[in-house]
Amino acid sequence: MIFPRSCRRSNASRAMLRLIGGICFAGVLGAGCVALPSIPANVILRDVHNNGYSLAFDDRSETLASGGAEGRIRLWRLPDGQELFSWKAHTDSLQGLKFLNRDHELLSAAYDGTLARWTRDGTLLQRIATPAPINSMTADETTALVVTGHRDGHVRLWRLTDFSLVGDMRPHRGAVRAVTYHADTRQFASSGVDGRVFSWRLGEAPRPLPPPPTDARDLAFSPDGASLMGGGWFNLFHWKLDDGALRILRTEHHGIVASISFSRDGRTLASVGNETDSAVYLLDARTGAVLKRFQPHEQCGTYVRLSRDGRYLASTSDDANVHIWDLLHLLPERKIYPKENVFALNIHAED
Numbered sequence: 001m002i003f004p005r006s007c008r009r010s011n012a013s014r015a016m017l018r019l020i021g022g023i024c025f026a027g028v029l030g031a032g033c034v035a036l037p038s039i040p041a042n043v044i045l046r047d048v049h050n051n052g053y054s055l056a057f058d059d060r061s062e063t064l065a066s067g068g069a070e071g072r073i074r075l076w077r078l079p080d081g082q083e084l085f086s087w088k089a090h091t092d093s094l095q096g097l098k099f100l101n102r103d104h105e106l107l108s109a110a111y112d113g114t115l116a117r118w119t120r121d122g123t124l125l126q127r128i129a130t131p132a133p134i135n136s137m138t139a140d141e142t143t144a145l146v147v148t149g150h151r152d153g154h155v156r157l158w159r160l161t162d163f164s165l166v167g168d169m170r171p172h173r174g175a176v177r178a179v180t181y182h183a184d185t186r187q188f189a190s191s192g193v194d195g196r197v198f199s200w201r202l203g204e205a206p207r208p209l210p211p212p213p214t215d216a217r218d219l220a221f222s223p224d225g226a227s228l229m230g231g232g233w234f235n236l237f238h239w240k241l242d243d244g245a246l247r248i249l250r251t252e253h254h255g256i257v258a259s260i261s262f263s264r265d266g267r268t269l270a271s272v273g274n275e276t277d278s279a280v281y282l283l284d285a286r287t288g289a290v291l292k293r294f295q296p297h298e299q300c301g302t303y304v305r306l307s308r309d310g311r312y313l314a315s316t317s318d319d320a321n322v323h324i325w326d327l328l329h330l331l332p333e334r335k336i337y338p339k340e341n342v343f344a345l346n347i348h349a350e351d
Contacts, residue, residue, distance in 0.1 A: 040295045040331045041323035043081035048074055052316025056097035056106075057307040063120075064314055065106060066322050067094025073108060075120065078312060079326045087122030090114060096137025096148075100160075107160075109137035109148055115163055128163040130156065135176050140183040147188060149176030155190050155206075171198045171206040178219040178230075185225035187241070191216035199228060199241060210246040212237040217274070218259045222285070223266040229285070231257030231271060236288045249288030253277050259315075261306045272301035272315045280304060280315045280323070294325060295334075 049068025056065045063084065064076045071090035076083055090110035098107040105125065106118045113134060116127040132152035139146040139160060146158040153174055157167030172192030179190045186202040189209075197216050198206035209228070216230030216237055230237035233256055236249040251257060255277030261270045262285065269285040272278070278301045280294040297317035304315040313325040 038293050038295050039325065039333050042079065042326045042329065042331060043324040045076065045081055045322040045324070047320045048322055049316070049320050051093070051302070051318045051320060052322055053302055054094040054097045055303050055305045055314050055316055055322070056099055057305060057312060057314070058099040058103040059308055060103055061307040061309050061311050063099075063103065064312070064322075064324065065097045065099065066314075066316060067097055067108065067110075068316075068320070069093040071110060071112070073097070073106065073118070073122070075106075076322070076324075078324070079329075081324055085121050087118075089116060089118065089122070092133070095134050096139075098137070098139045100139075100141060107137075107139055107146065109134045109146075111135070111151075113150075115146065115148070115158065117163075126163060128158075136179045138179055138181045140181060143183050143186070145181065145183075147179045147181045149179035149190055149192075151175045153192065153194075155179055155188070169206060172196060177215060177217055180219045180221055180228075182221040182225040187221065187225055189219050189221065189228050191219055191230060197228075197230065197237075197239070199239070207244075209239050209244050212246065213248065217256055220260050220262050220269075223262055223264060229260060229262070229269065231260045233257075233275075236260070236269070236271075236283070251283065251288045252281065252290050253279060255300075258301055259304045261304050263306055263310055264308060270304045270306050270313055270315075272297075272304040272317070274300045274302060274317075277301070278317055278319075280313075282313070295323060297321065297323065 051069035054067040062078055066074050073089045075085045089108050090112050092110050092112035094110050096109035100107055108116050111133045113130045117125040132150040134148050136149040144160040146160050148156050153172040154170045159166050172194050174193040177191045181188050189199040191197045195211055195215050197209045200206040212232055214232035216232055218231045220229050228239040238247040253273040255273050255275040257271050258274035259272050269283045272280050278297040281290050282292040297319050299317055299319040301317040306313055311328050316322045
């Protein structure tokens with residue numbers, strides 16, 4: 001049994017600090033109540049996994065796939081979140097999902113060390129056992145490649161059509177945290193528990209990038225392939241790939257930026273927090289500034305994804321829930337007012 005790590009106390013403490021700070025600020029300036037906006041999820045799928053670890057939208061933005069610590073894959077219809085299919089896919093946590101074959105199939109990778117290909121209803125088409133547990137996976141159909149990062153420090157490349165091994169390297173001392181692939185430029189990148197980050201092109205040896213101040217828990221290439229973004233404690237890491245220059249972008253996350261996802265135009269970045277933070281934000285990819293704040297999870301956030309067309313945002317966490325936002329039809333922001341200020345305003349109104 002896997003028990004979720006609670007972020008509730010830390011989030012509550014920080015929320016209280018924000019409220020106290022807002023009250024003090026309002027008291028000093030004589031201003032009114034302080035609002036803390038948070039856009040509610042259009043759909044919340046409750047207790048659907050024993051900790052959620054992976055998400056994937058299909059290319060048509062009609063279906064969301066989710067995977068959890070118990071090894072189960074679930075498919076949800078958009079926008080209403082109706083469950084379509086569910087099956088036990090692996091014996092350990094899902095670490096990657098990808099729709100294939102015009103959304104008719106699904107690729108999965110798990111910590112049990114296996115890669116598998118399925119029909120949408122859960123019929124197994126192919127499965128292989130890899131040499132070590134998989135921590136991260138990405139895939140691309142145009143170049144027919146699957147990239148996996150493993151607990152043994154290896155990054156392995158597989159031919160998508162038959163799962164044959166076509167590349168194997170060990171850039172990290174210790175487990176790989178994240179892998180990513182930019183198909184148009186044939187670029188790969190990986191990060192590890194050793195704090196190192198590497199990038200390389202197909203047929204080249206991995207080259208180290210300037211190390212970030214903390215581990216990069218997730219990685220994503222910008223849509224144009226010119227830069228690499230990573231998430232760590234409190235910050236985003238931005239590498240220019242032509243010269244490798246590293247820039248640190250401060251965020252409003254109070255813990256680890258656990259997962260990131262670029263918009264198609266590369267201007268914005270979705271993020272979810274972990275370890276004392278469960279916030280879900282839409283960030284300016286150039287500065288890290290918050291553009292929108294979404295309903296946080298009750299426990300540590302684990303994964304976030306934007307749909308290819310930019311309509312949907314989804315996140316999951318250790319609370320076992322999946323949150324889905326329809327960005328074209330957002331619900332009104334909820335406004336939270338400190339009780340002291342509301343009371344003061346009521347007294348003033350009565351006077």
